Amino acid sequence: MKEHPGPVHLLLTDVIMPHLSGMELYELIKPQRPEIKVLFMSGYTGNVIAHHGILEEGVNFIRKPFSLQALSQKVRQILDS
Numbered sequence: 001m002k003e004h005p006g007p008v009h010l011l012l013t014d015v016i017m018p019h020l021s022g023m024e025l026y027e028l029i030k031p032q033r034p035e036i037k038v039l040f041m042s043g044y045t046g047n048v049i050a051h052h053g054i055l056e057e058g059v060n061f062i063r064k065p066f067s068l069q070a071l072s073q074k075v076r077q078i079l080d081s
Contacts, residue, residue: 002032007035008029008033009035009037009079010037010038010039010075011025011026011029011036011037011038011039012038012039012075013039013040013041014040014041014042015041015042015044015048015061016042016044016048026038037060037078037079037081038060039060039061039062039075039078040059041061041063041064041066042061042063042064043063043064060074060078062074
C-alpha cells in the first residue's frame with residue numbers, strides 16, 4: 001500500500017484469515033489511506049462474525065457465497081456513499 005502512488009478506493013477482505021482478521025488488516029491500512037472504504041466478506045455464521053466486530057452498524061458486509069451481480073451492486077453502493 002505504501003508503494004502505490006494513486007488512490008485506493010476499496011479494500012475487499014475476508015473477516016477471518018490465517019494470521020490476522022479482516023478488521024485488523026483494515027486498521028493497519030486506515031492510517032496510511034484514511035479515505036479507503038472497506039467491504040468485509042465471510043461464509044461463517046453470524047455468531048463467529050459478530051465476535052470479530054463486523055456486524056456492528058455501519059460496517060459493510062457481504063455473506064458468501066455471493067453472485068457477481070450481488071458483489072458488484074454492493075461495491076457500487078459503497079463507492080457511491
